[in-house]
Amino acid sequence: MEDLNKEEEVVLVDEENNVLGYVGKLEAHKKALLHRAISVILFNSKGEQLIQQRAWDKYHFAGIWSNTCCSHPRKNETFQGAAERRLFEELGIKTPLKEEFYFIYKAHDEKSGLTEWEYDTVFTGVFDGAFEFNKDEVADVRWLKTEELEKDIDKNPEQYSYWFRTILAEMKKRGTI
Numbered sequence: 744m745e746d747l748n749k750e751e752e753v754v755l756v757d758e759e760n761n762v763l764g765y766v767g768k769l770e771a772h773k774k775a776l777l778h779r780a781i782s783v784i785l786f787n788s789k790g791e792q793l794i795q796q797r798a799w800d801k802y803h804f805a806g807i808w809s810n811t812c813c814s815h816p817r818k819n820e821t822f823q824g825a826a827e828r829r830l831f832e833e834l835g836i837k838t839p840l841k842e843e844f845y846f847i848y849k850a851h852d853e854k855s856g857l858t859e860w861e862y863d864t865v866f867t868g869v870f871d872g873a874f875e876f877n878k879d880e881v882a883d884v885r886w887l888k889t890e891e892l893e894k895d896i897d898k899n900p901e902q903y904s905y906w907f908r909t910i911l912a913e914m915k916k917r918g919t920i
């Protein structure tokens with residue numbers, strides 16, 4: 744379980760990504776404050792995406808399926824640095840990542856009462872190796888073809904994070920999946 748007494752601060756920004764200050768992660772989610780975030784999507788050489796089920800004891804959006812990993816840059820940390828750090832912390836994976844695009848979204852978690860309002864920068868990479876995920880962060884992982892994933896999301900949208908569904912739609916629009 745996450746230790747909220749030692750929580751990290753997130754970088755508060757405006758809609759142009761200008762830094763406004765820093766606040767604890769939980770406070771940002773309680774007050775729905777716009778802050779920086781990263782999302783990573785890894786593919787393997789077969790064209791499958793690695794998705795993860797968020798740990799069941801996460802304080803918000805627990806147990807839902809989402810992209811390979813996501814998190815928040817720290818103070819004075821680049822989006823790229825945060826993406827590489829969290830990919831390793833959550834999944835033990837090191838691989839080159841490419842920045843794709845950014846978007847702003849807002850999603851409320853009914854169960855926890857918390858809200859994500861994020862300036863999210865999306866990264867992609869390719870990985871074919873073995874790895875062991877951090878069970879404190881991740882409940883499960885799966886490799887899926889995009890078509891399989893889209894079918895399951897259409898059938899069970901509530902089982903997938905809002906931001907992941909948004910990222911996939913944008914990637915499809917851009918022709919990157």
